[in-house]
Amino acid sequence: MIRLHKKKSELTADAIVNTIWVSTFLALVLTLPALGVFLGIYFTTSNLLVGAIVGFGLHFVALAFSDRISRFLTRLLS
Template sequence: MFNFPKKKTQVSTEVLIRFIWVSSFLAMIFALPPLGIFLGIYLLTGELILGAIIGFGVHFVILAFSGRISKIITQFMS
């Protein structure tokens, strides 16, 4: 009925290591700055809601540029 092409089952070690490093850097870039802003605002002012709103805002602004950030990190790792 359908003849699907076989998928590539072997991935080189170099590609796998690069994938892990780029993914780790992206996770740190997406999570650590908003978390730091949230905790900084919460600990300095005691405003939980304000810290959460600004932290989420920064998180989604960073996510808007995720494609560009990923390309830059991938080029750097190459």
């Protein structure tokens, strides 16, 4: 049988709201620049492959720094 440890942790409404805002802003920071670069390259050069590669690369570079971005957003919104 699986036994789950019950920890007493009180989550306040402020902590939950802060978590939701940080998650939302992190999602925006990770997706919108890559999408903007992809669409910008696609509409200016009409080259879908180059836009996809550059946008995909930018997205993963942003993912590499997501821990730092998350900590910054948490400090900013706290």
